[in-house]
Amino acid sequence: MQKKPAALITLDILAVVLLGIATYLALVYAPTEAVMGQVQRVFYFHVANAWVALLGFVAAGVAGVVYLVTKDRRWDIIEVAAVEISLVFFLIAIILGSIWARPIWNTWWTWDPRLTTAAVTELIYIAYFMLREGIEDPERRARFGAVYTLIGSASAPITFFAIRLFRTIHPVVIGSGDPGAEGTFAMTSKMLVAFLFALFAFSVIFIDLFWNRIRMGWLNDKVEQLKLKVAR
């Protein structure tokens, strides 16, 4: 059994500490927004989560392409790790967004481009796991997974564009009073600190989880190989 590398343990601890500081900055340090009030504090974690998750999906797409070219199992493990973590981060971002939208937009959900694309992206990557689940041969599972991430990451931007087009042609009725996804409230310098720190903290948390998940994928692979050996 491989021991957990010291660098990873350090990163684990760092991630927890950073999460604590980011929480303090978002909930206590940053001033309360004048119009929206306390619920605006959701913003710091919401944006950080969504941003990191998007990066993760892009990383998964790239890993998929590299896998198809090199056929190296390691890239498949990286791809799965990225999709899995991003899926959770994105879900958190959507839920946080909903919590914010309820008092501000007066609804949990609107079919705005960002929201719809987020929901569709979640569905694409849930389908991705259902696809992988249905395949026993690990090599084929990796191949199909890579092809589907590729198709998914090409389709999601087009969906976003399609829904935006839909909105520009038809005037928006619901949510026309929306404060814009970013910035009708001017960030004070303290808010900016909290925001940037949250972004940084979640990036570190993502990297930490990513590393752990890749390591787990590796160990999983090893266990499967050992099982085959024993069975023989």
Next chain:
Amino acid sequence: MATIEVTSSARPASKPSFIKAVWAVVQKDLAAELRSRELLSAMLVFSLLVILIFNFALELDIKTRQSVTAGVLWATFAFAGTLGLNRSMAIEKDRGCLDGLLLAPVDRSAIYFGKVFSNLAFMMIVEVIVLPVYSVLYNTNLFLPGLLMVILLGSVGYTAVGTLLSAMSVQTRTRDMLLPILLFPVVLPVLIAAVKASNGYLTGTDMSEIMPWLNLLIVYDVVFIALAFMTFEFVVEE
């Protein structure tokens, strides 16, 4: 019949041309379908049932009809389409035909395009029958050249991705259950654009408002035909 001879002549020792190979796959599918008629009849009856269900689910009176016709049509095509795509690939897989096809000394993408064309043909046949039926049942004229073009563009995008994904889903444990789950989220742009453009033609909207949707459909078709063309090899590889 002539079709049999053409199909068998597509397997000579010398490498046939790309177009010939594509055509051979299409002919094989059409000939098989012409004998069994199981795929088309299932798709057709299913489409009519979907329209029947919509009739009661949406109360298609004259007022609602105008705004939802495009949506009902595309929902019908999308559902019937998965049925056809599943069946068309399952036939290949069940009787080991796919392995035979892969052994043929032709480019893998020729097989992909052959399947796309035959799937497209099945979809178009169903659409050509559903449209007049819908027109008669709901007294709406659906034979507008613009609408037919939208239906063609939408069906091309749908089958281009659908053929690739159905080749994947038949090789999994869950098989036909999986295809709609894989297909619908990625084919959503086609459905959005097709519904919007169809609606535009049906309500006689200005061309400048329909144009962006047509462009979107064309962009989607081109991007996904190219993507599927490049990745199909990885899907059928053993």
